[in-house]
Amino acid sequence: MKKDTGKTRYILLGLMSKRPQTGYSIKKSIENEFRHFWQESFGQIYPTLKLLVEQGLAETTETETVQNGRQTITYTITEKGRAELKRWLSEAPDVEKLRYEILLKVSFGTATDLDTIDQHLDAFIGRNEKALAEMEGFLAFFNGLEDQGCDRLGSELTALCGKYLYTAMKDWAVAAKKKILDQKELEHETKNT
Amino acid sequence: MKKDTGKTRYILLGLMSKRPQTGYSIKKSIENEFRHFWQESFGQIYPTLKLLVEQGLAETTETETVQNGRQTITYTITEKGRAELKRWLSEAPDVEKLRYEILLKVSFGTATDLDTIDQHLDAFIGRNEKALAEMEGFLAFFNGLEDQGCDRLGSELTALCGKYLYTAMKDWAVAAKKKILDQKELEHETKNT
DNA sequence: GCATGCATGTAAGAAGTTACATGATTGT
């Protein structure tokens, strides 16, 4: 890492803006809340935290406590860090670059391997149903909360996005399977006439 | 590029399986058909084509014609290449790793910058509507075709996926805007009482 | 005794983007 024009810094700043964090707690937060829409590895997190301190966007809390056998380093966002976070928030987000490998397989496989594609679609439906159930779990949890705080809203909207997305992907795969079945029947007819 | 365990090779093989290609035509094909779900740069394409030849998965057609001022190099898939493509097709596709920057902004901005987030959502709706219109254009085009060939099916399913996806994202953003409006009213009430 | 979770970190390498260089042709 050298110039760091990437986005890692902003998810770190964003999480730190809610409460002071350790590298480890940041990783866990991302896995819990953002897993479906964002991911970062330790190999990105720890060096970026150091960078943020160098740039005065975060500080290490002086009390580096030893909790369970291992030291923990707690990072706190600075005012400069909050300003940088706010600046980034006001910028238009990048257009997301999607990479759906299954669509490549569908595109290249429908001419030759209809059965294989059909199986991939089944697995895809399963995956998306599972993710959807998870999102609905989150939403039910948020609806159960009485607290109407702002912090709830962000997490709720994220889960809602997942609900819409995974529903759509599941529905697409079901529709795709139907089209593939039609195609198979067509091929069968052509053979028999 | 050294070990090449990535996916670039497969989209190249897939496109070559339909017809011989030049690096340039591959780039254009990806931009035309897969832009929304896959992307490759020249910096990936040209070195990977060389690699495919080295590995015997593709061949350069002997007739390297000079067409318009510049030489063109046409690559043709070999039998070994087709076998490798088929092997990859039968493997389960990777789980897609999405990165929706807008969701980070929503998550970190709902506590402090509701208006900004609302504007980002408007832009997001616009983008998704545009993409949706494009997908519907493709679908209308495919429906207009009388030819029921297999090759059509792949492209049609890709466009259909786009239709489902972009509809969902647009609908989510509309729903999100509503929730944000509720939140604003709530904050307003709290102030006035 | 062994796996898992907590916790930090680095090094190597893979994967991907961007900018540049070259240069003819065609359209505005």
Next chain:
DNA sequence: ACAATCATGTAACTTCTTACATGCATGC
């Protein structure tokens, strides 16, 4: 004249993942 399209390619760089090293505590 200038931009765009066709066409190939490389180098520098960024970004990201994976594997590894360390080591205590806890539960099975």
